[in-house]
Amino acid sequence: xxxxxxxxxxxxxxxxxxxxxxxxxxxxxxxxxxxxxxxxxxxxxxxxxxxxxxxxxxxxxxxxxxxxxxxxxxxxxxxxxxxxxxxxxxxxxxxxxxxxxxxxxxxxxxxxxxxxxxxxxxxxxxxxxxxxxxxxxxxxxxxxxxxxxxxxxxxxxxxxxxxxxxxxxxxxxxxxxx
Amino acid sequence: xxxxxxxxxxxxxxxxxxxxxxxxxxxxxxxxxxxxxxxxxxxxxxxxxxxxxxxxxxxxxxxxxxxxxxxxxxxxxxxxxxxxxxxxxxxxxxxxxxxxxxxxxxxxxxxxxxxxxxxxxxxxxxxxxxxxxxxxxxxxxxxxxxxxxxxxxxxxxxxxxxxxxxxxxxxxxxxxxxxxxxxxxxxxxxxxxxxxxxxxxxxxxxxxxxxxxxxxxxxxxxxxxxxxxxxxxxxxxxxxxxxxxxxxxxxxxxxxxxxxxxxxxxxxxxxxxxxxxxxxxxxxxxxxxxxxxxxxxxxxxxxxxxxxxxxxxx
Numbered sequence: 016x017x018x019x020x021x022x023x024x025x026x027x028x029x030x031x032x033x034x035x036x037x038x039x040x041x042x043x044x045x046x047x048x049x050x051x052x053x054x055x056x057x058x059x060x061x062x063x064x065x066x067x068x069x070x071x072x073x074x075x076x077x078x079x080x081x082x083x084x085x086x087x088x089x090x091x092x093x094x095x096x097x098x099x100x101x102x103x104x105x106x107x108x109x110x111x112x113x114x115x116x117x118x119x120x121x122x123x124x125x126x127x128x129x130x131x132x133x134x135x136x137x138x139x140x141x142x143x144x145x146x147x148x149x150x151x152x153x154x155x156x157x158x159x160x161x162x163x164x165x166x167x168x169x170x171x172x173x174x175x176x177x178x179x180x181x182x183x184x185x186x187x188x189x190x191x192x193x
Numbered sequence: 194x195x196x197x198x199x200x201x202x203x204x205x206x207x208x209x210x211x212x213x214x215x216x217x218x219x220x221x222x223x224x225x226x227x228x229x230x231x232x233x234x235x236x237x238x239x240x241x242x243x244x245x246x247x248x249x250x251x252x253x254x255x256x257x258x259x260x261x262x263x264x265x266x267x268x269x270x271x272x273x274x275x276x277x278x279x280x281x282x283x284x285x286x287x288x289x290x291x292x293x294x295x296x297x298x299x300x301x302x303x304x305x306x307x308x309x310x311x312x313x314x315x316x317x318x319x320x321x322x323x324x325x326x327x328x329x330x331x332x333x334x335x336x337x338x339x340x341x342x343x344x345x346x347x348x349x350x351x352x353x354x355x356x357x358x359x360x361x362x363x364x365x366x367x368x369x370x371x372x373x374x375x376x377x378x379x380x381x382x383x384x385x386x387x388x389x390x391x392x393x394x395x396x397x398x399x400x401x402x403x404x405x406x407x408x409x410x411x412x413x414x415x416x417x418x419x420x421x422x423x424x425x426x427x428x429x430x431x432x433x434x435x436x437x438x439x440x441x442x443x444x445x446x447x448x449x450x451x452x453x454x455x456x457x458x459x460x461x462x463x464x465x466x467x468x469x470x471x472x473x474x475x476x477x478x479x480x481x482x483x484x485x486x487x488x489x490x491x492x493x494x495x496x497x498x499x500x501x502x503x504x505x506x507x
Binding site for chain 2: 018019020022023026027030034035038039042048051052055056059060063126128129132143144146147148150152153165168169171172173175176178179182
């Protein structure tokens with residue numbers, strides 16, 4: 016592997032292209048801005064150590080996978096640290112509302128669609144965001160999350176259905192109030 | 194179809210989001226033709242997907258903190274420096290020894306040529322960056338338009354002459370749609386909508402629309418109309434949403450990609466006579482060999498292909 020100016024340019028263009036989507040993804044995984052920054056920095060440092068030829072063609076899947084694995088690793092470490100000081104029932108699950116609140120409080124006005132999305136189980140939120148926010152295919156989402164393609168399809172179908180039903184329910188409620 | 198489809202069947206969502214292929218897709222489409230309830234379900238899923246996609250893309254952007262970027266930049270510099278150790282530099286310098294035998298005039302000419310190439314490349318890179326920014330602004334503006342109007346602006350009929358009266362099986366394409374729908378303020382039922390974007394003079398090209406009169410279409414930095422595919426039957430890359438692209442430096446879509454030597458994806462023709470201009474089937478080889486997708490992955494840094502600049506690979 017040659018690390019020359021062209022390689023450095025490739026790294027820079029990859030950072031420009033993926034910095035924002037990876038930070039958004041990491042924020043959802045960790046629930047904290049500073050940890051999300053840690054995760055994405057580490058992802059790009061690992062990119063620098065990786066042979067370009069082995070990841071080109073599936074660069075987005077590689078980056079999202081590394082980002083996800085490191086975020087999970089960080090979360091596990093923190094759970095262990097917390098468990099030394101707290102009893103197990105005190106440890107918040109990453110799927111609990113504190114994560115959703117941390118994410119939502121960034122946004123000045125959150126649309127109803129996004130509010131409904133935030134109420135879904137974390138695994139449904141994750142695959143829906145990978146699909147509709149980051150444009151990954153079912154196959155790519157399966158590679159990132161290690162779920163089967165069928166499972167990815169099921170989670171997206173169920174999540175989308177819940178959002179649609181709740182939005183329809185709300186618009187009907189508004190209609191009857193009028 | 195082998196098994197009947199209920200509304201809880203994930204295959205409906207897979208089809209609506211363009212995730213179904215081959216025999217399964219053919220069988221599903223046959224069932225779709227016969228089943229109006231299924232058609233409504235597919236349309237509802239696509240509308241929900243478009244809304245979700247538009248809302249998610251409006252979330253506040255995040256950037257790496259500058260001190261973290263500095264750490265990464267230092268790592269990159271270190272890696273380049275290690276690869277260019279004194280012995281490696283010596284080996285590289287040997288390659289250029291014959292240059293010492295070349296006269297000074299030749300060296301000056303070489304330098305001038307290199308400067309000219311660098312300047313041309315820098316100009317071209319600037320245009321590519323402008324195209325990326327324009328696509329991003331348009332994508333966001335269309336998302337805001339959809340959130341207000343619950344429908345996409347009319348398809349611009351990319352590939353057609355702007356002043357042609359084109360019909361797509363009941364749909365009129367409007368070359369000035371992006372300018373008309375996104376850059377003007379409108380009043381509907383006492384509510385004010387837009388403008389969703391402001392265009393600079395260099396982004397707009399005047400033309401005479403046969404239906405709506407004096408109009409503008411949105412052009413990319415090379416002067417080609419921006420490709421906006423909002424007719425659901427023509428959308429290839431963002432099923433349930435819309436495709437947006439610039440034809441790039443070569444001003445042509447999907448040219449020079451293997452295995453076919455020339456692919457004019459979106460040539461503006463109704464090739465199979467079904468009344469729809471350049472639908473997914475008519476893109477044929479250009480679509481099947483990945484001309485609109487592979488090129489952008491392979492050639493991102495070389496700007497050799499137009500489809501670097503689009504809303505499915507930004």
